[in-house]
Amino acid sequence: MRTAFGQQFDVPDGYLNTASIGTPSMAVAEAVERAVREWRTGAGHAEEFDEPVALARRGFAELVGVEADRVAIGAAVSPLIGMVAASVPDGSRVLVAAGEFTSVSFPFAAQAGRGVTVTEAPLDEIGARAADFDVVAVSVVQSADGRIADLEALRCARASGTRVVLDVTQAAGWMPLELGWADAVAGAAYKWLLSPRGAAWMAVHPELELVPHAAGWYAGADPWSSVYGLPLRLAADARSLDTSPVWFGHVGAAVALPWLAGLDLEAVRSHCVGLADSFRAAMGLEPAGSAIVTVQRRGALGRLAEAGLVVAGRAGGARLSFHLYNTDADVTAALDALR
Structure with a gap:
């Protein structure tokens, strides 16, 4: 379980695929679960x-x-x-x-x-x-x-x-x-x-x-x-x-x-882009000011997957996306997989 910006997320280590599917907070998931339970029991209107x-x-x-x-x-x-x-x-x-x-x-x-x-x-x-x-x-x-x-x-x-x-x-x-x-x-x-x-x-x-x-x-x-x-x-x-x-x-x-x-979105951007640009710097790439990084390196997608990281294959490369629930540990894990 991770805590980010005041919410809890049951997101696994190495999940760098928000650009494909975002992981809900526990509060979001629980709200949906309640609605489904009410539907299942005929209590929904x-x-x-x-x-x-x-x-x-x-x-x-x-x-x-x-x-x-x-x-x-x-x-x-x-x-x-x-x-x-x-x-x-x-x-x-x-x-x-x-x-x-x-x-x-x-x-x-x-x-x-x-x-x-x-x-x-x-x-x-x-x-x-x-x-x-x-x-x-x-x-x-x-x-x-x-x-x-x-x-x-x-x-x-x-x-x-x-x-x-x-x-x-x-x-x-x-x-x-x-x-x-x-x-x-x-x-x-x-x-x-x-x-x-x-x-x-x-x-x-x-x-x-x-x-x-x-x-x-x-x-x-x-x-x-x-x-x-x-x-x-x-x-x-x-x-x-x-x-x-x-x-x-x-x-x-x-x-x-x-x-x-309601969040300070400048702080959210700083967090997400900070992680992405930290990863880019370690990979020898210029900072881009974006929360998404695509690595155009042969075999990158396979190596990341073998290391247990969740990323996406896009535009011939491996796409990593860093959201508010990601941490420096996710950056380190991705770099270790690619070194």
């Missing part, structure tokens, strides 16, 4: 999940720097970004990072039948080229190797008229974020936000008009009175984009996200 949904929504809003009424819920990032992709005008030009996670790029590429074109560019060129495109869609932190997008350059591009769509799945939870200026900011629960899979959110700028293609009962102004019949009566804010919540995902997120949002 659908209306009782509204509060966890609202708490998690507010937590995500705080983590990305917006008001909660700008946040829509979903089950995964790609359907949320898909609403944005479906809303761009015919013939729009979209810029994405080369090797971008496909939940960001595929929704736009799927619009090719409307003349939408998607161009890939190296991540370090995205900011400079953004003004030449109608939309830029990029992860704040790249899944494959942890590189960080130039948010200030993207903010400037947005001011000049380019729509900016961001995925914070590999950033929110360890990186302080103030992204109220972006057109859309989407993120999933089950990595750095330490919640069950099945919950995702998207903050939408008031100037971005979206059609709620998947509108259902939970998108209603009063969800419990919009379960039958017409006319259309959607919420007046971003809830009009909601899809029906995956209950247990939000039960966990309702504990995890408000807790994360």
